[in-house]
Amino acid sequence: MTPAVEPNALEAMTEFLYLAPVGLMTFALDGRIRLANPLVAQLLIPLAPGGDLSDAYTALAPLVPDLARRVRGFAATSGIIIDHERCPIAMGARQAVLSVTVHRIHGGMNLGMLEDVSRQVEQDRQLFEDRQRFQAIFDNVRDYAIFTVDPQGKIDEWNQTLLRFGGWRAEDVLGRTLDIFLPAEVRGTAAPDTLLANARQAGSVEIEGWRIRRDGSRLWTNTVVTALPDVSGAVRGFVVVSRDMTQRKRIEDELRRLATTDPLTGAFNRRHGQTLLADTFGDDGDRRRQPGLLMLDIDHFKAINDRHGHETGDTALRAAVEACRAVLGDAGSVVRWGGEEFLIILPDATEAAATAERLRAAVGDLRIAAGEDSIGITVSIGVAADHGDGPHGVVRRADAALYSAKRGGRNRVVIAPDVTAVV
Amino acid sequence: MLPAFSDADILEWLEAAAPEDFDHLAFGVIGLAADFHVVAYSKAEAAVSGLTPARVIGRHFFASVAPCTNNYMVAQRFELEPELDVVIDYVFTLRMAPTPVRLRLLKRPTARHMYLLVEPRPT
Numbered sequence: 272m273t274p275a276v277e278p279n280a281l282e283a284m285t286e287f288l289y290l291a292p293v294g295l296m297t298f299a300l301d302g303r304i305r306l307a308n309p310l311v312a313q314l315l316i317p318l319a320p321g322g323d324l325s326d327a328y329t330a331l332a333p334l335v336p337d338l339a340r341r342v343r344g345f346a347a348t349s350g351i352i353i354d355h356e357r358c359p360i361a362m363g364a365r366q367a368v369l370s371v372t373v374h375r376i377h378g379g380m381n382l383g384m385l386e387d388v389s390r391q392v393e394q395d396r397q398l399f400e401d402r403q404r405f406q407a408i409f410d411n412v413r414d415y416a417i418f419t420v421d422p423q424g425k426i427d428e429w430n431q432t433l434l435r436f437g438g439w440r441a442e443d444v445l446g447r448t449l450d451i452f453l454p455a456e457v458r459g460t461a462a463p464d465t466l467l468a469n470a471r472q473a474g475s476v477e478i479e480g481w482r483i484r485r486d487g488s489r490l491w492t493n494t495v496v497t498a499l500p501d502v503s504g505a506v507r508g509f510v511v512v513s514r515d516m517t518q519r520k521r522i523e524d525e526l527r528r529l530a531t532t533d534p535l536t537g538a539f540n541r542r543h544g545q546t547l548l549a550d551t552f553g554d555d556g557d558r559r560r561q562p563g564l565l566m567l568d569i570d571h572f573k574a575i576n577d578r579h580g581h582e583t584g585d586t587a588l589r590a591a592v593e594a595c596r597a598v599l600g601d602a603g604s605v606v607r608w609g610g611e612e613f614l615i616i617l618p619d620a621t622e623a624a625a626t627a628e629r630l631r632a633a634v635g636d637l638r639i640a641a642g643e644d645s646i647g648i649t650v651s652i653g654v655a656a657d658h659g660d661g662p663h664g665v666v667r668r669a670d671a672a673l674y675s676a677k678r679g680g681r682n683r684v685v686i687a688p689d690v691t692a693v694v
Numbered sequence: 695m696l697p698a699f700s701d702a703d704i705l706e707w708l709e710a711a712a713p714e715d716f717d718h719l720a721f722g723v724i725g726l727a728a729d730f731h732v733v734a735y736s737k738a739e740a741a742v743s744g745l746t747p748a749r750v751i752g753r754h755f756f757a758s759v760a761p762c763t764n765n766y767m768v769a770q771r772f773e774l775e776p777e778l779d780v781v782i783d784y785v786f787t788l789r790m791a792p793t794p795v796r797l798r799l800l801k802r803p804t805a806r807h808m809y810l811l812v813e814p815r816p817t
Contacts, residue, residue, distance in 0.1 A: 285744040288790060290761065306790040309762030316785055317765050323817045324785040324792035363766035 294385030297376070298327035300343060305380075314369060314385050317362050327383060334358040334371050342373060342381055349375050357388060368392040416513040419499070422506055424448045424467050436515065437484035449511070452482045454489060470496040471506050479516065491520040533607040535585060536592040544606030547616050548662035563620025565603075565627050566653045566669035567595070569634075570681040572611035575648070579641040587639045587648050594633040602626070614669075620656045627652045627684040635682065649682035656687070696720070699813050700781070705800050708809055722812035730755050730772065733807055742788045755810075762787055763810075768799065777802055783815060 288295070294310035304327050312324060318333040328339040335341075335358065345352045353373040360367055372384040409417065409430045416436035419428045425448055429441035437452070444451065449463035469476045475497040482492045494513040501507040531543035539547065551562045569575075569591060576584040588611065595605050595615065603626070606614040615630070617623055631652055638645040653672030655665050668687040676685040697704045699721045708716075708723065716723040716736035725734030732755050735747040743760075750759045756769040763769055763784075771778060778801035786793045798811040 282744060282746065282749065285789060286749065289745075290758065292761075304792055307787045307792050308790055309760060309787050312762035312785050312787050312792070313765050316762075317767055320767065321783045322785070323794045324787075325817070363770075365766070 292386075294383070296327065296383045296385075298381050298383065300379030300381070302326045302328040302339065304330070311383075311385060314362075314387060318360060327381075331371065331383070333360060334369055338373070342375075345375055347375060349377060352381070357392065365389075414515045416511070418444070418511055420449065420467070420509045420511060422508055424463055424509075427508065436513065437482070437490070439485050443485060452513075454481050454483050457481075466496055467509060470498050470509055474498055482513070489517075490515050491517040536589050536607055538592045538605040538607040538613065541606065541608055544604075544608060544614055544616075545662075547604055547606065548614075548666065551616055551618065552657050552662040552665050554661075560619040560621075561657050563617040563623040563654065563656045564665045564669045565615035565617065565623065565630070566608070566655075566666070566673045567591075567613040567615060567630065568651050568673055568677070569611040570649045570651055570677075575646070579646065583639060583641040583646070586641075587637075587646075590637050590639055591634050591648065591650065594637055595630055598626070598629050598633050614666075623654050623656065624684065624686055627654050627686075631682065631684055651676035651681045652684045654684060654686040699796070699798065699811055704798075704811070705779075705802060705805060705809070708800070709805055709807070720813070724755060724760075724810040724812070726755055726772070726808040726810070728808075730769075730808075732759060739812060742793070743786075744789045760786070763797075768797065768810075771799060772801060772808060775801065778808075786812070 288308045291308055291310060294308060294314050296307035296311045297305045299305065304325055307324060311330075315324065315330045316322065319330065322330060324330050328342075331338050335353065335356065338353075342352055351372075351374055353371055356371050358369050358371055360369055367387060367389045370384075370386040370388045374382045374384075376382045409432050412432050413435060416432045416439075418426060418430065418433055421427045425446050426444045427446075429439075429444055433439040433444060449466070450458050453460075453462065466476060466478060475495060477493065477495045479491070479493050481489050482494075483489055492513045493516045494511060497510045497512075498506045499508045499510060531539055533540045548564075552564075569587060572584065572587070575587060588607075592605055592607070592613070595613070599605070599615065602619070602622075603615045603617045606616065608614045615626075617626065631650055634648060634650045637648060639648060651673055653669045653674070653676055655668035655672055657665055658668075672685045672687040676683050679685065696719055697707050701707070708725070713725070713734045716725075716734055717738070719736060719738065722739030722742065723734060723736040724732060724739060727733050732751050732753055735745075735750050737747075740747055745759070753759050756764040756772075767782065768784070771780075778799045781796055781798045784795050784797045786795050794815040794817050796813050796815045798809075800809040800811070
């Protein structure tokens with residue numbers, strides 16, 4: 272007994288096929304189309320207006336020109352003849368891509384499926400271009416390491432930038448924490464965890480500091496860590512971008528050195544000396560110890576220049592500063608205050624007089640090359656202590672003491688009168 | 695006197711006629727509102743398509759009734775052109791059988807509705 276076909280059921284099935292968003296058709300081996308749903312007409316009529324959709328090979332020719340050969344040449348009774356082949360085609364003014372699939376279903380009957388995949392193709396193209404762009408960045412970036420860590424802070428991605436940046440191979444970093452990039456003395460602190468916690472909270476953090484390469488060598492880096500959200504907004508990991516700033520730091524350090532030192536002698540220059548005086552003897556100076564000041568002047572310097580030449584004079588200045596530094600160590604700063612005049616700033620004036628005497632003797636022992644001869648030089652030194660009257664006060668007193676030393680015969684140390692109580 | 699498929703004044707007749715009158719025509723008629731929803735679907739059209747008028751009236755014609763026309767040749771012309779009176783060769787897939795047809799696309803700014811007329815096309 273054959274089941275009666277409900278009129279409504281048939282209408283529903285008809286509508287089901289009418290509304291299918293892919294084109295479905297069956298055709299015989301000779302190309303004759305048996306059944307085709309509306310999407311087939313929607314997609315194929317514009318490719319051959321005026322056509323009649325009676326022959327599959329004709330109708331699909333704009334997409335698969337050799338369809339007849341491939342279908343007729345397919346010997347098996349069932350199977351895939353054409354598998355989702357993407358065919359670019361112009362649909363009116365629009366450039367589209369249609370996907371064509373043909374199956375042998377039985378006997379000589381074939382089933383064709385057509386789908387407009389223009390949007391997916393465009394998305395694929397965008398993804399491909401994005402990936403290419405990232406690849407180009409990774410391949411060409413020289414001074415940056417760019418990688419990701421998982422929410423627990425473990426490195427979960429390796430690329431060329433890490434190799435170029437610090438010699439790190441995949442096996443060195445994958446699954447490890449940011450600890451591995453820290454110099455030994457800083458490792459084991461909570462620093463990476465804190466960094467990630469801050470990035471999680473603020474979205475992004477920036478930090479500068481020393482890191483190491485795989486071979487242990489150091490580099491000064493600027494690192495930005497950015498939290499990556501997933502679709503629900505939860506943090507799914509972090510991107511780390513680390514930039515090698517060693518060169519810049521070197522340049523900065525060098526610039527600082529150049530700005531604060533006297534090029535001839537290596538002592539601090541007068542401008543930086545004024546800063547040091549303000550720091551030491553000013554209102555905000557360290558009052559735990561009483562600082563002191565020595566003013567030092569090379570004796571008969573003009574005569575040395577006149578008789579032996581400026582080169583000898585320069586040599587004398589350099590040698591004097593070297594000798595002072597050797598005596599002082601970390602105990603004081605040498606400032607070139609004038610042509611042949613120097614300040615020695617002592618954070619602790621306790622040994623000021625003894626130090627002054629040692630300096631006088633050290634300079635006195637020097638032999639300065641002067642052409643084929645060598646000469647000796649001497650210095651006069653004035654010593655003053657801080658009395659709370661600021662830099663000008665102490666400089667004035669040291670200067671007065673120095674003047675006394677010159678008047679008293681040179682090559683001697685004079686201590687400002689009110690220093691004796693301290694020293 | 696019923697109009698023929700190619701009559702010049704057909705739009706006036708369609709606008710003045712009652713929907714039941716469409717059922718007497720020798721060709722299929724589909725009437726569309728300004729939003730392209732079906733307002734009239736003649737019996738002749740229903741007979742060949744296998745869809746009853748009750749099922750299709752109120753639906754978006756191009757998206758939900760006859761997707762075969764949802765392209766630049768038919769749907770987009772109705773969407774973009776302010777006025778239409780053209781006849782084009784087309785193929786409907788009525789009950790999944792490719793059926794060559796002639797379509798007349800009718801649209802006028804002053805008319806209440808837009809119309810598609812459908813008649814078979816000899817190949």
